[in-house]
Each structure stands twice: as C-alpha cells, then as structure tokens.
Amino acid sequence: MCLAIPFLIKSLEGQIAEVEIGGLRRKVSLVLTPEAKVGDYVLVHTGYAIGVLNEEEAAETLRLLEEIASSDDQ
Amino acid sequence: MKKHRRIILAHGSGGKLSHDLIKEVFLKHFANPTLNKLDDAAVVSLSSIAHRLLQGEEASDKVRFAFTTDSYVVSPLFFPGGDIGKLSVCGTVNDLSMMGAKPLFLSASFIIEEGFQISELERILSSMRKAAEEAKVTIIAGDTKVVDKGSADGMFISTTGVGFIPGGVEISGSNARPGDKVIVSGTIGDHGIAILSQREGLRFSIRLRSDCAPLNELVEDMLEASKEIHCLRDPTRGGIASALNEIATKSNVGIRIYEEAIPIHDAVRAACEMLGLDPFHLANEGKLVAIVGHSDAEKILEKMRGNRYGVDAAVIGEVVEEHKGRVVLKTIFGASRLLDMLVGDLLPRIC
C-alpha cells in the first residue's frame, strides 16, 4: 500500500522541488528528505518525498538478478 | 442589440433577446442555408443524398440511416486539446462513424448558466464550427435555454446526429467472431489524463493534450481497405476495457489483449502510476477499437497508419472462443488477469 513513485528532481526552491517522471511534472515537498538534491530520484507519496533512491543499490539489485538469470540458463 | 457580455436569464426566454442571441452569436458561427431559415424544424431531402451516396445501387430498401444523441457535461469546459464544443461535435460524429455511417447533420442544444461570458460562448461555438467543418457535417438545428446561476456548471451541450450507412456495411457490437483481430487506432488514456491534470487537487502539469478528434475519415479509409470490419467502438467513458467488454458480451465471445502491444504515452503511464489509475479505464475522445477479420488486419492497419488519427494504430489482441463475455489481459509476464468494465468512478488512490 502507499502508492509512491520515483520522481527525478529537476530544480529546487527552498523545500519545494520541481520533479518529473515520463514528462509529467509536479511540485513536491522535501521537508521529509531535506538531504535530497537536484539530480536525485525521490520516492513521492501524496506530494511528499519520503525517501531518496540509492542508485548503487538499484544497480546492485539488477546485477544480482541478471546473475540469477544467466547462471540458471543451463 | 445592447452589447451584453454575459448570458442573462432573458436570453433563454424565447423573446427578442433570445432571437438576437441566435442571430448575432449562434448564426455568426453556424450559418448555413438550412439553419439560417430558423424554422421550427430543419427540412432536408434525404432521398437525393441517399441516391448520391449509394452511387448506382438500388435505392429505397438499402437506404439506412444512423441516428444518435449524446449530452456533454465535461468540466472544465476548456482543456488542453479542446473544449466542450469540440467534444460535442466529435463525440456525436464518432458515434455515427462507429456504425460505418457517413455523418451528415447535427443538431445542438445548449443549456447555459446565467452569467456565462458571451466571449467564452463564442470560443465554444467557433470550436464547434471548426470541428464540424473538419468532419464535413452541418449543424442544422439548435436550441438554447438559460438556467439560474448554479444550475448548470457553466454549460451543458446535447447533440444529435444523423448519418447515412452505405450498402454492404454491417458493423455492430454483436458481430465479433473468434479469430478476429482487435485493433486500437492509437495511444490510450490521453483525454482522461488531460482532463484530470486540470482538476482541483491533483496539480500536475503535463505536455499532454486531449485526443479529441472526428474519426469519420479514418473509418471511411478503413472501409475502403476492407469490408471485414465487424465492430467499431469509440472508447470514451470507461476506456477500452469497457468498450471491449461490451463487445464481448454482445457478441458472446472472449477477447484477449496483450499488455505489451498497447500504445500508451509515457506521460499517461506516469500519471497512472502516480494516481493509481488503470489506463484501460481512461476516456479517449479521438480513438477507436476495431474488431476485424484476421486476414484483412494488416491491410486495415496499414490504411489506418496513413491517416493522421491512426498513426499509432496497432493490433492489440484477438477474439477467442474461451471465457465468453469476458476480456482477459495477458500481462508483460505472460500471466493473465481479468479486465473488467469500469465500475463507478475513476478515483485516484494513495494506497
């Protein structure tokens, strides 16, 4: 539950960020993730960023899954 | 006429003010010989039209007309890609086209809220005129009523249309047969999301316009390519899910569609993810779904892609013997799920 989707921060003004996904833009509040900066991806739930997405961890997860895919390919 | 800037109740009362409004505002945009007469009813000679359109076939018993009516209550009245006026013309033209009919005449009834800006009324009428011109239909009858402030959300429009069905065209929701292919004329959900983006409380901006458009030429092109067009539906409210369910029920067949084949803009996908909406239930105002004989599917598709309103046309599925009356979606993982009709309203979720 808790629909939250990853948006890219395009610009910042105080604690309000202009974010974008697939051409859709909106403003969200960074009050819960003050460390977020332009270029970060944040998880947005009801107009608030609730977490910053970790690019390395994402890449690592995908790498792991790709390993499973290729190793089991026997 | 004293220059009124807003509609007042007297404009709807049938007296001099009403008459002035019709002559100076409505006829300014809709002038044509039939309408200009301002008789109680329009008189047209259908036999001469039928004769011309039938082109040599036996007349009388082959003459079939399509007749449809619809009301338009969209809010907001103006949205990216159109307005209530354009919608009211295209919607009714499209309903006629979905029967394979060549749209001929429209009537337009307006219910206007007291206080409505006449300049905005003119914008809407101008928009209707442009749409009618593109669809090559004439607005030959009309009516205007004015209601108290608060009673009409700005404006409601009701349009009725008449079209002529050429011989040999048999298109109906009950004609789908197992083996037929399912085609959609382009990207889904554009109108639904364009409207939602304007709603209070949702505040997102999107470079997306409503796809509102008249589809009669597209249908004519399709009929030129093949007579194996069994069903046509414009998936307005309720989206392609509802339109396909109606066909599945009426024809007593199953319909299977493939998620990966369905054309959809990134922006619509993003909005659906954000709001928790299903793109299959979103309204489209310039698209059609077609159920066609499988051997002609490629031919029809190619013809569609040559029309400006069919560039993204795609085969998205087929009609099957199984699960009669139901529509099944094969997900990108090859698993199946039921695609039901839209029940109630589309509500954005947070969960």
Add this chain to the structure above:
Amino acid sequence: MKYIDEFRNPDLAKALVERIHRLSKKPIRLMEFCGGHTHAILRYGIRNLLPPTIEMLSGPGCPVCVTSNADLDKAIAFAEKEGIILATFGDMMKVPGSYKSLADAKAEGADVRIVYSTMDALEIAKRNKRKSVVFLGIGFETTAPTIAASMLDAAEEGIENFYVLAFLKLTPQVTRALLDLGEVKLDGIIGPGHVSTVIGSRAWESIPKDYHIPCVICGFEPLDILQGIEMLVAQTEGGEAKVEIAYRRSVRPEGNKRALDIMYRVFEICPANWRGIGVVPGSGLKIRDEYAIFDAEKAFAVDPGPTREHKGCICGEILRGVKTPLDCKLFRKVCDPENPIGPCMVSSEGACSAYYNWQATP
C-alpha cells in the same frame, strides 16, 4: 521510467520464477502484509506464475479495509455537518459505513472533496475561510509523516480552519497482534516496502525473533516481489528466519529518521481499532496535545449513530487471513465491485476485489 521499467523486465522475472519453482519443495504459506502488494500481485498475474507449493494470503495492510465502521461513520458524520468540507483520499469514497458511504453522503449534499495530498486539503482551507476543512487521515507510517508535515505547515502559517480526523495505524504492532491470535500458520511475510522506507527494516526484527517467521521487505515492482518470494523460499527451505530487504534502493535498516521525527512531533502512540481484529494497544497514532487545535474530534461534536456491521460480511476474517473471499457467502452473489458490502471489495487492493478480478480467469 527510471526505477520502474528496469524492475519490470520480463526476462529477469522469468528467471526468478524458474528459480522459485526449482527451490520450492515444502508447501508454504506466505502473507503479503500490504494491500499494495496484493494489488501488484494481481496486476502482474504473479499468483499464476508461482508453483502450487506456495500459497499467498492477503494481510491487513490495507488502511481502507482496516478502518472500522465506527470510524468511517464518524467521518461521514463530519462530512454531513453544516459548514464542514471533508477532504479525503479517493480510496475511502465508496467504502460502505453502517448506513452509507462518503460517496452516498456527497450525493445527498455533503461537501466531500477528493484530494491527492494533505497539502491540497490545506489549500482548500485557505480558499474557504468561512468553512472548516476536516481532513480524513487514513494511512500507515508512509502517510502519517506527510500528514504531520502538513499540520506543522498549518501551524506555521496560522491556518485556523484546518482539522485532521486521525485514524492512522502502525504496522509492525498489528502484525504481532495477528500472529498472537495464532489463527493462521504463516511461513513467511512479505513486508511493506514504503512503510519500511520510513520506519526501517529494523522495525520488523521482532517478527523473526519472537515468532521464527522470515520477513522480507519488498518493493512494489514485479521483480521486487518475485525476488522477495525467492528469498522467503530460500529461508524457509533452509529453516532460517531473519529480516531481509528486497528493496535495497529504498529501504534502509534505520529508515528515514527525519520523517519519523516529524511524525512523532505531531502524533503519539495510542490504541487503535482494526476491523476484524479489534482494539490493538500501541498500534495507532493520535494528535498530541500541543497540536490539539487541529484535532477535529476536539473541535466538533458529531453523532454518527449506532454502529452496524453488515450481516454476512466476513471482511474481518479475511483480513486476519483466516478465510478467503471464496469462503464468503456474499462474494460475487451479493457483493461485487458495483455493490460492495464491505471494504475488501471496494479497495482496489482489498483481497475480495483481487479475487474477483483474477479468480474468474481461466
């Protein structure tokens, strides 16, 4: 769409599914706690991909479903009060209370407005100074900090006509309560990924520790869920029980401290009434005294009338994992998405709605 499309890769999904089939020998019962997982599992047809050894059960993690009739009736009573605008997330509109739903109340003239964010409710308050805006605060720990942040904004801007009706709930506590009931035997739990983004994976450690049940926190994309199921199968086959994260790009052991601080600045822990489970101590949030001026229940008196439960509706038992919708006499015959009797059919992530949509598929 970055961070979405990559995690929907069908080839990687296929490989995970094959691995799950190979690993899974023991029959196991997994509970997806969160309604969002129920919805995603339905949307991608994941149930149909799993081997018959794995049974999936829906849990009580749907804030719409677990709101009691008494609480919903209260919200409806607020909506019907003169001078009040009730702002709510769309999810709650069609849920039937004892007498009617919010959608029914709206049709009868109540001023009910759907919002996407608490911020929007605040905007409505600013634009309608002569009315009071009551925001229906339904949600778990993902939503609670966002409501708290809006209330802090309201306090800072001195907005006097904004109130919150708080029915917020906490998830690890209810999971424990469910397991304490001992009604259903679970072999693993798919933990809520967005709740855990806020509260951290550490918040779930007592589950393996006290109940020896593995818990894998998952995201909501199909690869996240499949990866999580694979990890749970591996743990159960190996007799292990620990908390793992299958959503590492978002969930950290400590969660989001800032969000938690803001949440606890405005709210404090209290008992909460969960449909089907009853009152669970320490599983809810209420508005602290310092922010009492925003508490709708302190500002207005409403009389929702006596609470009535719908005869035959077994949503409560379904939420506890004791029964499935197929066990319900009303399912499909009387209760369907067009005429829902209980919230599990209304909510797009309710178990009944999920069953209705996929069970009929050949």
